[in-house]
Amino acid sequence: MKLWVKIVLLNVVIVVSLGVLIGLTVRVVVTSSMRAELTKQGESIARNLSDRIADSILLDDFYKTQEAIEDVLGSEQDIEYIFVTNKKGYLFAHTFKNGYPTHILRWNPVIEGPLSIQLLDTEKGFIRDIGLKIFRGMNPELHIGLKENRISQTLNRVRNVIAVTTVIVILFGSVLSCFFSRFITKPLNRLVDFTRRLSRGEFGGKVNITSRDEVGELAETFNILSQELKLYRENIEKSYKQMLRTEKLTALGRLSAGLAHELRNPLTSIKVLFQAFKDSSGLTKEDMDVVLSEVNQMDEILTRFLRFAKGDEFNLSEVDINAIIKQLMHLTRFQIKDQSIRPVLELSELPLVRADRAMIEQALLNLVINAIEAMPHGGTLTFSSKADNDRVVISVKDTGRGITEGIKEKVFDPFFTTKNDGTGLGLSIVYNIIRLHSGDISFSSNGNETTFNIELPVNI
Numbered sequence: 255m256k257l258w259v260k261i262v263l264l265n266v267v268i269v270v271s272l273g274v275l276i277g278l279t280v281r282v283v284v285t286s287s288m289r290a291e292l293t294k295q296g297e298s299i300a301r302n303l304s305d306r307i308a309d310s311i312l313l314d315d316f317y318k319t320q321e322a323i324e325d326v327l328g329s330e331q332d333i334e335y336i337f338v339t340n341k342k343g344y345l346f347a348h349t350f351k352n353g354y355p356t357h358i359l360r361w362n363p364v365i366e367g368p369l370s371i372q373l374l375d376t377e378k379g380f381i382r383d384i385g386l387k388i389f390r391g392m393n394p395e396l397h398i399g400l401k402e403n404r405i406s407q408t409l410n411r412v413r414n415v416i417a418v419t420t421v422i423v424i425l426f427g428s429v430l431s432c433f434f435s436r437f438i439t440k441p442l443n444r445l446v447d448f449t450r451r452l453s454r455g456e457f458g459g460k461v462n463i464t465s466r467d468e469v470g471e472l473a474e475t476f477n478i479l480s481q482e483l484k485l486y487r488e489n490i491e492k493s494y495k496q497m498l499r500t501e502k503l504t505a506l507g508r509l510s511a512g513l514a515h516e517l518r519n520p521l522t523s524i525k526v527l528f529q530a531f532k533d534s535s536g537l538t539k540e541d542m543d544v545v546l547s548e549v550n551q552m553d554e555i556l557t558r559f560l561r562f563a564k565g566d567e568f569n570l571s572e573v574d575i576n577a578i579i580k581q582l583m584h585l586t587r588f589q590i591k592d593q594s595i596r597p598v599l600e601l602s603e604l605p606l607v608r609a610d611r612a613m614i615e616q617a618l619l620n621l622v623i624n625a626i627e628a629m630p631h632g633g634t635l636t637f638s639s640k641a642d643n644d645r646v647v648i649s650v651k652d653t654g655r656g657i658t659e660g661i662k663e664k665v666f667d668p669f670f671t672t673k674n675d676g677t678g679l680g681l682s683i684v685y686n687i688i689r690l691h692s693g694d695i696s697f698s699s700n701g702n703e704t705t706f707n708i709e710l711p712v713n714i
């Protein structure tokens with residue numbers, strides 16, 4: 255639920271609760287004060303009437319009594335009925351038009367003192383019966399029934415006024431709180447957008463909220479956080495690049511034995527030729543061709559070798575993974591041959607992958623070097639590749655010493671190595687490169703077989 259809806263709802267709840275509370279309070283106050291007033295008024299009417307009819311009662315003068323009570327009934331609008339009992343305690347006169355109700359004398363008998371007030375719940379609503387002894391200690395009683403309609407009518411009016419006021423306040427309050435909540439939520443929304451950008455890794459930006467409230471403070475904190483994250487990432491990238499360079503040099507060092515081996519053959523041919531030239535009269539055109547071709551071969555070997563030494567920026571291009579694999583096998587063929595390793599290529603047709611060529615080359619080279627180093631006494635090195643939906647799966651499998659359970663958790667950690675001359679950076683670099691390409695890397699290994707699997711998305 256949006257914040258502004260919550261604020262409007264809160265406003266409605268507060269106003270309705272206040273309306274109900276005020277209504278209840280007013281009801282109690284109005285009811286009790288009106289009742290008190292009605293009772294006082296009834297008492298005074300009863301006493302006046304009692305004085306007026308006292309003689310008629312003593313003389314048993316029905317007509318005068320009836321006349322007096324009819325008089326009062328006609329002049330007071332809140333009176334429902336009046337009745338009077340005589341000296342013997344029987345009903346003497348009353349104002350009931352259609353005969354008096356049975357048990358009327360039991361409604362509110364005046365037993366103690368000169369006055370008794372009773373609230374009666376009748377068909378005509380609540381009636382307050384005020385009973386009065388006309389003569390102290392004697393039977394004759396005067397009863398006046400006061401209608402309570404006036405109270406309920408007033409209460410209804412009060413309730414209506416409160417209800418209408420509540421509705422007006424709700425409408426007005428909703429419009430106001432809508433306006434204010436938008437005013438509050440606007441900077442909040444901007445802040446939310448900004449944090450979304452941060453979560454997407456767009457560090458270094460700023461959100462422009464200048465208010466001096468909590469939202470302003472939060473925005474300032476986020477701005478600082480954004481700058482710090484940017485710096486932090488720059489530092490990480492810097493040290494990562496350094497790490498990558500170090501690792502590259504290490505990998506090149508490992509390759510240098512093969513390189514030396516590869517350069518020695520053409521050099522030997524040239525050396526033999528020049529030795530022969532020293533003893534004979536001159537070089538023939540064929541001899542020159544041999545020298546040129548050997549020099550070309552050395553040039554090609556060095557060019558290919560140097561490719562790995564260059565480029566540590568993240569340069570995306572369309573990369574042919576199978577071509578890289580073949581090139582790697584070529585580059586390492588002397589180590590492979592020296593250690594009697596059997597190379598196997600199981601390559602399927604692959605789509606071009608959008609990736610940084612140099613990084614992928616380095617990652618696969620690190621895996622191949624690890625595999626070669628795991629098989630000092632020979633074995634099989636299998637490189638396979640296949641397409642799987644919009645991903646490419648590459649596996650490097652060796653039949654070497656395997657990775658033991660105890661170190662499986664650690665092999666991707668930087669600087670973890672079991673080799674005397676290892677840096678322990680190889681696999682951590684591979685891991686980082688693959689994650690940088692939004693890919694996955696995993697491995698499985700039993701006692702004497704290890705397979706590293708890399709999954710790369712065709713498009714990053």
Ligand SMILES: Nc1ncnc2c1ncn2[C@@H]1O[C@H](COP(=O)(O)OP(=O)(O)OP(=O)(O)O)[C@@H](O)[C@H]1O
Pocket residue numbers: 504620624625628652654655656657665666670671672673675676677678679680681682704
């Ligand atoms: N194919 C494999 N077979 C057996 N063990 C392996 C294999 N690949 C990696 N390991 C183990 O994982 C450890 C870490 O490998 P990693 O490539 O990170 O470092 P390293 O090879 O020791 O050193 P370098 O930084 O020179 O590559 C290795 O020391 C080795 O014990």
Ligand SMILES: [Mg+2]
Pocket residue numbers: 620623624676680681
């Ligand atoms: Mg290694």
